[in-house]
Amino acid sequence: MAVTQEQLAQRSGNQCELCKAEDGLAVYDVPQSEGYPNASVLLCQTCRDQLENPAQLDSAHWQCLSESMWSTEPAIQVLAWRILKRLSGETWAQDLFDMLYLDGDLLAWAEAGVIPEAGELVIHRDSHGVQLQAGDNVVIIKDLDVKGSSLVAKRGTAVRGISLTDNPEHIEGRVEGQRIVILTKFVKKSG
DSSP states (O other), X not given: OOOOHHHHHHHHTSSOTTXXXXXXXXXXXXXSOTTOSOOEEEEOHHHHHHHHXXXXXXXXXXXXXXXXXXXXXXXXXXHHHHHHHHTTTSHHHHHHHHHOOOOHHHHHHHHHTOOOOGGGOOOEEOTTSOEEOTTOEEEEOSOEEOTTSSOEEOTTOEEOSOEEOSSTTEEXXXXXXXXXXXXXXXXXXXX
């Protein structure tokens, strides 16, 4: 059974469960939570934006974890562990991380979704250097022969809802009903 925003608001006192902000609250499903119940938390827009774009983590914002890491809610403990692990280069974050204890199951859950270091992030950029995200729409800027088929992906073809790969030069998308790999240098992000 999914937890509703109203239930989370009641649990949190209408505050972000990490930083206690009261504006822009929405449900956030903790990534890598398969099999763990109650994996939703109520977060403000700032916390959600930073969790969804780990390269932009602002360590000053996360000093709020000195309080929220003591929550009795497992999902909040897991998020605090992941963020503190990511910020462990900061002395204050390492000190908090050293104090945070998770039992075996919670630790396994936390480790399953470790936030990657900025240097480990695979960033996909289109032909103009604009960063691409999963789900973006792009336009092909050059006729492309699709290997292993007679299909030609024509210039100007819109590819909706792209998927990212482990290779920063490749994305995946559907063209004429066929899922293909496309080189990022041959696409531009569309609105």
